[in-house]
Amino acid sequence: MTHFNVDCLITGAGMAGLTAARILQAQGLNVVVLDKGRGIGGRMATRWTDNDAGGRARYDHGAQFFTARDAAFQTQVDDWLARGLAKEWARGFSGASGQPQHDGHPRYSAVNGMNSLARDLARDLAVTTNARVDSISPQEQGWRVRRAQGDHHTAASILLTPPVEQSLALLDAGATTLADDTRAALERISYDPCMALLVELDAPSRLPEPGAVQLRGEPLGQPLVWIGDNHRKGISPDAFTVTVHAGPEFTRAHWDAPHEIIAQRLLQAANDWLRVPVKRWYVHRWRYSQPVVTHPDACLFTTQPAPLAFAGDAFGSSRLEGAFLSGRAAAHLLLNR
Ligand SMILES: Cc1cc2nc3c(=O)[nH]c(=O)nc-3n(C[C@H](O)[C@H](O)[C@H](O)COP(=O)(O)OP(=O)(O)OC[C@H]3O[C@@H](n4cnc5c(N)ncnc54)[C@H](O)[C@@H]3O)c2cc1C
Known part of the structure; x- marks a missing residue:
């Protein structure tokens, strides 16, 4: 046709x-x-799974939050805020020390997951x-x-x-x-890959306020760049879900590794912030995560x-x-x- x-x-x-x-x-x-x-x-990606309690476990597994520096994008964001589709999540996230690092600049999230903003557009x-x-x-x-x-x-x-x-x-x-x-x-033009681990926990995570840590990752010898609590962010009221992102070095080294190995390594690295029994996990590979050139x-x-x-x-x-x-x-x- x-x-x-x-x-x-x-x-x-x-x-x-x-x-x-x-x-x-x-x-x-x-x-x-x-x-x-x-x-x-696309990478404004939200995944849903049914959980044991008959509710839904929801994860943002690509973009986690967004900022607005340009007036044109701020206008779009203001429209989403006014219609209740987006909200301010925080003004900065904690680093490895667990200490909040606020710079006064709003980080926005989508009330029903990033994908809902794409559906709105x-x-x-x-x-x-x-x-x-x-x-x-x-x-x-x-x-x-x-x-x-x-x-x-x-x-x-x-x-x-x-x-x-x-x-x-x-x-x-x-x-x-x-x-x-x-x-x-x-x-x-080139991009870094990113391995995402989506985890459903039995109980709330131990992540510091506002429910996420932004990590330096590989220069400090650990594989993680982000751990975000979707329940605390508000997109997963029925389930304690967390999104873990690995840095490009770990991702490249483990691209073809079995999911069990990837999950085991990333859960081990995230353990200090989770310290709660894991109910289930999923691995997602982003081949083109974010541009480097x-x-x-x-x-x-x-x-x-x-x-x-x-x-x-x-x-x-x-x-x-x-x-x-x-x-x-x-x-x-x-x-x-
Ligand atoms: C793990 C991760 C974390 C991120 N964290 C953040 C964050 O916290 N904050 C932030 O601002 N940004 C973040 N980003 C980046 C952000 O998601 C992207 O910058 C943005 O979504 C890119 O939008 P885009 O339209 O350029 O590309 P995409 O969203 O990738 O859209 C391209 C589309 O093209 C489609 N496509 C490809 N090939 C074909 C084909 N042959 N035929 C038809 N369709 C095709 C794809 O399916 C896709 O939907 C993150 C990204 C990832 C992966």
Whole structure:
């Protein structure tokens, strides 16, 4: 089946793709967003499991909280705060010593898990999940996008928001050639991986206020960078759930290790902050967790061979705010050209 007449096809329903889609659609463009995931949100990820008591155990397992430094993102955050979708969680987290390190700057969280903010951004948009893009090829006046299911879209312009290595693979699969300097700029971008351990405890964790520690991790010889209590954050009222993130060195060294080994090592490292019997755990591997080498501009736009923008947290500033600003910048460039 072929779907025609899309002004802009966006690959990726994370923060960058959804932000861009909202702006483009508000300006009257016909926009379609495709995401390979079962749900939307990308790294704004929240997992639910049923627990023994008939309630739900909930975990934010990608982004844990967010900050707002730019006025445009603050406006978005203020809207979420006003509608009760987000709240201020803290003004800093404890380090390894357990002493709070407040810097006066708000850290926000989503009241119902990070993913609920992605679902809010996706309202009224044409977003299709379980829709893996396989290849992107130039054609006369735009692009032809092939999906894994075999059907096609045609689009006047494309916005790519997956991790850049994956975006380049889609273009390669469609025999799309980029200018040498564009390709070189994109190939410079790189990401760290992150191993996440999701743990349900029998009783409340012993994490200090506000229910999380941000750790230096590997320079100090221990593998953890974050332990966050989802129950204390408020997203898991029915279950004592904790999210543990390992640093990139541990993650790379254990990428192919059995889950039992990963869980055992990370639980051991987190023991001082948990000290409660563990009911169950899950391991999640983030291959592209956060960018380490970013592109200096908020997005990269080219018209060769046809209008094409790259956006996401690897463009401009990183993290959720960076992804928002990047999606916004890409939308404005696509509109202006
Ligand atoms: C473990 C971890 C902890 C983090 N902690 C924080 C934090 O505390 N605070 C913070 O601000 N940020 C944090 N981040 C970073 C933050 O989550 C990201 O910066 C932000 O979510 C990136 O949004 P994005 O839209 O650029 O990319 P993504 O959210 O990755 O969206 C890209 C989307 O593209 C889709 N996709 C990829 N390939 C295809 C394809 N072929 N076809 C269709 N769809 C495709 C993916 O499924 C995905 O949904 C964390 C990230 C991780 C992984």
